[in-house]
Amino acid sequence: MYRYDEFDHAFVAERVAQFSGQVARRVSGELSEDEFKPLRLMNGLYLQLHAYMLRVAIPYGTLASHQLRKLAHIARTYDHGYGHFTTRQNIQYNWPKLEDVPKILAELAEVEMHAIQTSGNCIRNITADPLAGVAADEVDDPRTYAEIIRQWSTLHPEFSFLPRKFKIAVTGAPSDRAVTRGHDIGLRMHRNADGEPGFEVMVGGGQGRTPILAKTLRDFLPVDQMLSYLEAILRVYNQLGRRDNIYKARLKIMVESLGVEALAELVEAEWAQIPDGTLDLPIEERQRIAAYFAPPSYVDLPDESSALDGAIAADASFAAWVESNVHEHKQPGYAIATISTKPHGGIPGDASAEQMEAIADLAEQYGFGEIRISHKQNLILPDIQKTDLFALWQALGILGMSAANAGRISDIIACPGLDYCNLANARSIPIAQRISERFSDLAREREIGDISLNISGCINACAHHHVANIGVLGVDKKGTEYYQVTLGGVSNENAAIGSIIGPAFDEWQIADAIETIVDVYLQQREVGEKFIQTYQRIGPQPFKEKLYASD
Amino acid sequence: MSIRTSRIPAENTAQAITANRLSDGSVIYLTAKDNWSERIEDCQSAPDPQAAKVLLHQAQRHAANGHVVGPYLFKIEHENGTPVALGRREIIRTRGPSVGTDLKRPI
Numbered sequence: 001m002y003r004y005d006e007f008d009h010a011f012v013a014e015r016v017a018q019f020s021g022q023v024a025r026r027v028s029g030e031l032s033e034d035e036f037k038p039l040r041l042m043n044g045l046y047l048q049l050h051a052y053m054l055r056v057a058i059p060y061g062t063l064a065s066h067q068l069r070k071l072a073h074i075a076r077t078y079d080h081g082y083g084h085f086t087t088r089q090n091i092q093y094n095w096p097k098l099e100d101v102p103k104i105l106a107e108l109a110e111v112e113m114h115a116i117q118t119s120g121n122c123i124r125n126i127t128a129d130p131l132a133g134v135a136a137d138e139v140d141d142p143r144t145y146a147e148i149i150r151q152w153s154t155l156h157p158e159f160s161f162l163p164r165k166f167k168i169a170v171t172g173a174p175s176d177r178a179v180t181r182g183h184d185i186g187l188r189m190h191r192n193a194d195g196e197p198g199f200e201v202m203v204g205g206g207q208g209r210t211p212i213l214a215k216t217l218r219d220f221l222p223v224d225q226m227l228s229y230l231e232a233i234l235r236v237y238n239q240l241g242r243r244d245n246i247y248k249a250r251l252k253i254m255v256e257s258l259g260v261e262a263l264a265e266l267v268e269a270e271w272a273q274i275p276d277g278t279l280d281l282p283i284e285e286r287q288r289i290a291a292y293f294a295p296p297s298y299v300d301l302p303d304e305s306s307a308l309d310g311a312i313a314a315d316a317s318f319a320a321w322v323e324s325n326v327h328e329h330k331q332p333g334y335a336i337a338t339i340s341t342k343p344h345g346g347i348p349g350d351a352s353a354e355q356m357e358a359i360a361d362l363a364e365q366y367g368f369g370e371i372r373i374s375h376k377q378n379l380i381l382p383d384i385q386k387t388d389l390f391a392l393w394q395a396l397g398i399l400g401m402s403a404a405n406a407g408r409i410s411d412i413i414a415c416p417g418l419d420y421c422n423l424a425n426a427r428s429i430p431i432a433q434r435i436s437e438r439f440s441d442l443a444r445e446r447e448i449g450d451i452s453l454n455i456s457g458c459i460n461a462c463a464h465h466h467v468a469n470i471g472v473l474g475v476d477k478k479g480t481e482y483y484q485v486t487l488g489g490v491s492n493e494n495a496a497i498g499s500i501i502g503p504a505f506d507e508w509q510i511a512d513a514i515e516t517i518v519d520v521y522l523q524q525r526e527v528g529e530k531f532i533q534t535y536q537r538i539g540p541q542p543f544k545e546k547l548y549a550s551d
Numbered sequence: 552m553s554i555r556t557s558r559i560p561a562e563n564t565a566q567a568i569t570a571n572r573l574s575d576g577s578v579i580y581l582t583a584k585d586n587w588s589e590r591i592e593d594c595q596s597a598p599d600p601q602a603a604k605v606l607l608h609q610a611q612r613h614a615a616n617g618h619v620v621g622p623y624l625f626k627i628e629h630e631n632g633t634p635v636a637l638g639r640r641e642i643i644r645t646r647g648p649s650v651g652t653d654l655k656r657p658i
């Protein structure tokens with residue numbers, strides 16, 4: 001885990017003090033809402049439908065157990081006893097009081113966390129592969145670089161007022177679990193012919209009303225030149241990005257209109273202006289940061305665990321959980337466990353203070369005290385001995401968090417939608433609840449297998465519906481909620497944007513429509529085919545025919 | 552909770568003023584006593600656009616003095632003499648999130 005240095009501590013403390021003063025002046029009437037709003041947004045504080053919402057950054061989705069306990073404490077003390085994990089690997093509190101927010105920020109600072117740059121036209125929280133450092137297929141731990149980018153981008157004076165918000169994702173593995181092509185900049189680490197590590201740099205991805213997948217700007221950027229190259233991209237964007245039209249202000253629109261080759265030339269020219277070595281970190285500094293992410297002291301274990309094999313054979317429910325929620329670890333004898341926040345009928349991404357505290361305990365008892373937040377709104381325990389998986393699963397069962405559905409149809413990503421969000425057109429959570437209840441039969445979920453279903457309450461697409469195998473978008477039609485379905489989206493290394501299948505469904509039809517889609521897949525699939533493979537083979541027509549049969 | 556009723560209000564429906572309270576963001580309504588209440592039942596109704604304009608002006612004065620944020624007009628109707636919100640967004644603001652959860656205390 002990265003630990004704050006003096007600079008980090010000082011600036012976060014300074015921000016807390018500043019914001020306390022700003023809140024006091026707002027409450028006394030010295031500041032108007034127009035004056036205060038940009039200040040609160042700079043500290044992650046939004047005003048939603050029913051209350052304020054505080055968005056707290058979880059850098060690259062990595063938390064230490066004491067930090068998760070603090071998040072639980074904040075939920076209990078200042079909120080309604082729960083928090084909501086988001087697709088940006090952040091946590092949101094839905095009910096803080098204005099006067100409590102400075103206290104919350106001070107408490108967060110105690111555990112080296114903050115809410116800075118979780119809003120506004122700046123570089124937002126850096127996201128990363130939630131399996132960073134432990135995935136068997138990884139080239140290198142991307143968090144070292146995510147942390148370097150975090151330090152560079154935090155309060156960067158030149159990039160505090162960009163044309164629009166700016167999102168960067170980093171992965172160190174060929175399997176993309178960080179939706180890198182869905183970000184303004186995606187960095188994917190790989191090795192060149194000489195075995196040196198570098199990044200494929202992808203630019204201009206984004207969701208929202210104009211979903212676009214990032215294009216490769218550079219195949220190989222040596223890791224030691226990362227910051228100067230990022231700086232060059234940001235400078236070009238800062239100069240040429242459209243500030244006149246909010247819908248055209250993202251980097252993706254600039255990449256579309258300029259073309260990626262022309263952008264590459266501009267970036268190279270800008271890059272050439274940055275004197276060598278003025279920005280990029282010397283190797284010692286990189287090593288210093290990398291040391292924070294050094295592997296924990298794993299015990300030498302055989303990869304096979306007879307205790308695990310025995311438990312799998314003896315308990316079918318546990319076997320199902322292992323099948324869907326346990327991922328291969330790079331270290332023999334260890335495993336990665338996904339804790340689903342999505343019990344059937346539950347609210348995706350929500351966790352109570354008690355659940356968070358219990359997970360912090362489990363992370364210490366069975367792991368090295370580390371927890372990850374995935375963009376799928378689940379929690380991950382990265383270092384569990386295989387022998388301990390059964391005990392962990394039993395403990396999760398007591399917490400109501402042992403749903404065996406990671407990567408399955410009820411592992412729905414859903415944004416807060418119209419139940420909370422000021423920008424929403426339609427509700428997403430109740431739709432997710434209804435659909436997940438519809439698929440609550442474990443045998444059926446296993447039969448359906450790997451699939452992704454994401455639901456956004458408006459075209460801002462916070463729930464990444466464009467890149468879901470089945471995407472659901474809430475729209476408003478003359479005052480009634482309708483749900484538009486897209487099929488064929490993919491969020492991994494083969495990223496694809498889904499296509500609208502036909503007219504939208506109302507809130508009472510949408511669960512049936514999803515079932516129809518699943519039925520078509522089950523009827524049409526060939527042996528071993530996942531949903532997306534069947535869709536790519538047979539195309540939309542068979543789904544359309546069944547969905548709109550009676551029209 | 553089902554929110555099936557969200558008819559499109561006709562042009563000349565009654566309106567009222569809602570805002571968020573500065574201290575906690577709570578949904579509040581401007582009352583006949585030029586005060587604010589968390590209960591929509593207490594709202595002052597403006598039967599026509601002229602009366603609505605006056606109400607909005609009044610609410611904006613409150614906003615300028617602090618304590619309420621972003622007042623605006625929304626459409627209402629009366630059921631047995633009690634004002635109720637029209638439109639899904641305002642219905643949800645009146646009732647709180649429609650999602651049943653044991654993670655949330657009732658508001």
Ligand code: SF4
Pocket residue numbers: 415416417418421422423424425456457458459460461462463
């Ligand atoms: S997708 Fe729309 S409704 Fe959902 S959280 Fe984002 S802005 Fe709000």
